[in-house]
Amino acid sequence: MLRKIETVKTLMDAMPFIKEFRDEIVVIKYGGSAQSSPQLKAKFAQDIVLLHLVGVKVVIVHGGGNRISELLSDLNIPTEFIDGERVSTPEVMRVVEMVLSGEINKEIASLLNSHGAKAIGISGKDAHFLKAKPKDAQKFGLTGRVENVKADVIHNLLREGFIPVIAPIGADDEVGHPGYNINADLAASAIAAAIGACKVIFMTDTAGVLNNDKELFSTLTETQVNALKADGTIHGGMVPKVDSCLEAVDAGVHKAHIIDGRIEHAILLELFTSEGVGTQITL
Secondary structure, three states: OHHHHHHHHHHHHHHHHHHHHOOOEEEEEEOHHHHOOHHHHHHHHHHHHHHHHOOOEEEEEEOOHHHHHHHHHHOOOOOOEEOOEEOEOHHHHHHHHHHHHHHHHHHHHHHHHHOOOOEEEEEOOHHHOEEEEEOOHHHHEOEEEEEEEOHHHHHHHHHOOOEEEEEOEEEOOOOOOOOEEEOHHHHHHHHHHHOOOOEEEEEEOOOOOEOOOOOEOOEEEHHHHHHHHHOOOOOOOHHHHHHHHHHHHHOOOOEEEEEEOOOOOHHHHHHHOOOOOOEEEEO
16 A cells, blocks of 8 residues: 555656646657667657657657668778768768668657557658758768758647657758758757757766766756866767757757666656756756
């Protein structure tokens, strides 16, 4: 009986957050270990289905860099990174689209559907909803940056009760253009801003933003983030993560979150508990 009472208490504690986020849009960038571990995949799917059932409008943007690198290696196609970003030659771009749109995107949609969701997989090429331009054609080839998001495409899917699962491939109006490889964090940030999301959540393989003693910052403002970047506390791979967060909140998203995708049910813990499990970034 005590266990049952504790279960009810947990539900009651979550109720204010469920009320707050009902009918709101939450964009989730799905990647890292959460995307590769079978156990974490199942927990992720359960989290998304529960969010959907309590009325949260979920949009998922996914990456797939490790799988892309594996297939490029198998095909003996050379790949190069500059400043942490993949150089996307036409040969590399074919594999990027094959993996992101053809493999991972449909795998995630199928996973969610098998857990009772109503998910649909799309890429930015569909309806050309994610327009892009070269980041630096001479340096990065077909690696792109988001230029425009057709928000109505996502809103129409949400209105019909779908959970959009988005592969970050950008479209170009040129006939026959192969498209652009877009960083999934930046795509999630741009999409969240364009569709009026209240939150964007980045699932990573770290606890969040840490201080020099490896302690977690639970909340940071834009001013604090910039100071921590300037003094080197935020460095390396965390810099593009926080930059994506700042881009989102600067464009109107209420809060951006960096959470540890290696923790089971990390999304629910971040959204529906007072303490959360990661770092939230605000203006």
